Amino acid sequence: MARVSGAPKLVCGRWTKWIVVLVWIVLFMGLGSLAGKLTDAQQNDTAAWLPSNAQATKVSELQKQFQATDEFPAVILYERAAGTTDADLAKVKDDAAKLAGVDGVSGPVQGPIASDDRQALQIVVPIEMGPVGQLKVVERVDAIRAIVQNANNGLNSYVTGPMGFAADNTEAFEGIDTTLLMATVAVVIILLLVIYRSPILWLLPVISAGLTLVIAQAVIYLLAEHAGLVVNSQSVAILTVLVFGVGTDYALLLISRYREELRVHEDRHEAMGIALRRSGPTLLASAATVAVGMLCLLLADMNSTKGLGPVAAVGVVIALAAMVTLFPALLVIFGRWIFWPSRPKVGSTRPSDRGGWAKLGERIAKRPRAVWIGTALVLGVMTVGLTQLNANGLAFEDSFLDQPPSVTGQKLINQHFAGGSGQPLIVIGKASAASGIQDALKGTDGIAAVGEPLVKGDLVRIEGTLRDEPGSAAADTAIDRARDAVAKVSGADANIGGFAAITHDTNAANSRDTKVVIPLVLLAVLLILMLVLRSVLAPVVLIATVVLSFAAALGFSAFVFKSVFGFNASDSGFPLYIFVFLVAVGIDYNIFLVTRIREEAVRHGTRKGALIGLSATGGVITSAGLVLAATFAVLTTLPLVLIVQMGFAIALGILLDTFVVRSVLATALTLDIGPKIWWPSSLTTDPEPVAPAVDRDRDPERV
CATH class of the missing domain: 1.20.1640.10 (Multidrug efflux transporter AcrB transmembrane domain)
Known part of the structure; x- marks a missing residue:
């Protein structure tokens, strides 16, 4: 007993x-x-x-010296396809005067500014968020909308810019945790x-x-x-x-x-x-x-x-x-x-002894090498979709599944004004170098306009408008040029921030993290598997199968995103998130299977142990995979493109690990390699069981 x-x-x-x-x-x-x-x-x-x-980040902190807390500008875009009229201009001026009295307005309302095609007008309202942060975002944007959305013979108005984006984002996620x-x-x-x-x-x-x-x-x-x-x-x-x-x-x-x-x-x-x-x-x-x-x-x-x-x-x-x-x-x-x-x-009797997983193992055992090669080729074909993966970052207007008013407004701004209008670069440096910083910005290719210096103490704040849409390759290049230019200004000690620069720095940091973290995760998981399995070869084989599964899931997801969902881009952090979750979480099922195989191999030998392990764990691992995949799939119900993409890709990867990698690929590889898979442990040199095979159901000492 x-x-x-x-x-x-x-x-x-x-x-x-x-x-x-x-x-x-x-x-x-x-x-x-x-x-x-x-x-x-x-x-x-x-x-x-x-x-x-x-x-x-540095600019975000330095901004506090120019304002009490973070300032989110609200950009109001007025548009009439047939062209704006004098009456429209009068309404916008009247709106601007009223907006100055909205709670939280932290400075003079800028505008009206007319587009070159005379089809649009815009005004910029600086809003000081105060210590309550996003708690008042929706309230303040609603107050703005109540003023600007009064009918004026077909003149359309949209509240966009950082404040509009924040409000739509807050509304989209209201009650989402529950x-x-x-x-x-x-x-x-x-x-x-x-x-x-x-x-x-x-x-x-x-x-x-x-x-x-x-x-x-x-x-x-x-x-x-x-x-x-x-x-x-x-x-x-x-x-x-x-x-x-x-x-x-x-x-x-x-x-x-x-x-x-x-x-x-x-x-x-x-x-x-x-x-x-x-x-x-x-x-x-x-x-x-x-x-x-x-x-x-x-x-x-x-x-x-x-x-x-x-x-x-x-x-x-x-x-x-x-x-x-x-x-x-x-x-x-x-x-x-x-x-x-x-x-x-x-x-x-255990149902697994005569169930579908036992039969699958018997079929794999007949030609294990052909099975694992064929399975690997299928997964390899799925990785071709990686050529369609565009993980260079998402523009804010591409971040939502639907198109809230702020996104519509931003797209119209991109049509009628400079791409960076309403989302300026913010340069903060030494006040003594103000003129040099301003000249450097004006001489930078990709900067459409440069504002007047605002001095506070020994610091100066200057805004620059990008010619191209923030998040685009052209805008990122312009930001790099601007940073290089102001860095050459003697005594400037300047940093460039603002919402466009935030996007740029986010993408750069995500690119760096992907290159650094992925090898570390692989190494950490490999070492743990070596300790658990007391083997070198088996962990390497398992890691290779999971990496192939990750590439297949990411490739097929990229194909679906572009061809089915119509997502043209992904967040720059998307590949790293998917890798970490699929390798760290997906390896679970291989651990469940291979530890059971090793346990059975001690008594029955590796090949028979592989079949027993598959039949014994097939049902539970399949169930576990379905549950985990389904829970991650719940993320696809959220209204944000990044979260939807994560939920879909992780769920797909888990299903591949469950039904293909663990049940077919890992089992076939174990059967083909045989006892050598446990190298350098003693199981490698013991082709026969160390104890006679027994009927599991009649031996109370065995599990």
Whole structure:
């Protein structure tokens, strides 16, 4: 009879299981109130996203010497295709006078400015956000719209520019945290009902994941408040999906091993103890891989990317803790009836022994080399779509799925005015070099206009209007030229920022992070796999399969984005996000499979162990993959192009890992390479099992 001791016995002991549940309830009650404060701890301003050494970040900080807080200009665009009239001009002047009295206006209203084609007029209203930040964005933009949208014989008006963008963005995401959470929970519940066909069992993973999310949010809030962790709306949204997806995956794996043991052991406490002892190392390796992979993001330059790493790692670690303590304790408390109507009985046969995954393994075993080569070729064809990937950054007007008023207005500005109108470059340098800075800007190719110097103390602030649309290659080139020009001005010590420069610096930082972080993630995951599998060759093979899967998912996604969704570009950080999630999270399924194969190889040899491992883990890994893919797919319900692209590509990559890489490619490679895959461990030189093969269902000592 198997003996259970240590942590597994503590978690599922006859009395200690109640203590485990009580501890989690106390944690929930003690930290629950802090979770709700996470929204207030979010930092969505420029400095919280960009690297601290970026010129745009420095300008954002220096701006505070010219104004109390961040200033968001609202650009009002008036347009009449037949040409504006004198009456239109009079209305715009009247609007400008009224707008000066709107709450938050921090300076004189600029304009009206007429376009060269006489079809449009624009005015610029500087709005000081104040300490409440985006809380008053919508309120102030609504006040502006109430003034400018009065009918004037067909004259159309749009509130755009940074203030208009901020308002439309805020409105689009209003209540999105609750919506995302509800959608994620609904998806998990539906899939668990389908997988287990039990009207009750789904409650335990959902309760455990929900409690995990609350505690994770509380811990992250404490880190944000007291350890300087940068948290933003993007990382909070991903945390919700990640905790439910990964937590449910761990629950599914534990349920699978627990059910196996219930078919062998009458005592459910003993069954759970053995299940925990056998599956615990695999779950720990999986969580460590994801957490370490995410923590590699700490080496990114982008503050938003850097902050996502610890947020995701905290979520994964707490999810693991809950799923190896709270969740098994709950399963044991509820007993076998929780599986009703399919309660596992002692002595019953595992469905996996005669199921579809066992048959698939038999087919692969006939010609493993042909199978893995053919599968790799198919994935290789999917990578061709990478030629259509345009990850050079998204212009703001391309960031929404729909077209809010601010986007429509910006597109009209691009038609009638200089591309950078309303989003000027802001140059801040030494006041003593004001004339030199101004001349340098005027002499820069790509700068359409230069404003008058504004001096405050020993600093000067000068605005420059780009000729081309911010985010375009031409605009980026002009920004680089302008920075080179002002850098040559003696004693200027100038930095160039503003919204156009923010876009430029964001793309540059993302490009750097992609080149630096991806190799580090690969190295970290490789080292963990070597420790877990006690092999060199097997981890290299697994890493190669996951990288191929990533390239295939990214390539096919790029094809779909352009040909189906009509997305012509992707955020510059998109490839890095997809890589980290697919390699760190997607490797899970290979860990689940290969650790089981290695376990079986000790008794049955590598080739037979591969077939047993596939049949034993096929159902649970497929279920886990479907749950995780579906939770990430929930991100496609959000109205932002970047988040939709992330949700689609990650979900696709997880499905490829689940149904193709793990079930076909990894299995075929293991069968073809044979015992050598464990090089340099002793399994390489042991072609025969170290113990006679046994019937798993009649051997209570084996899992």
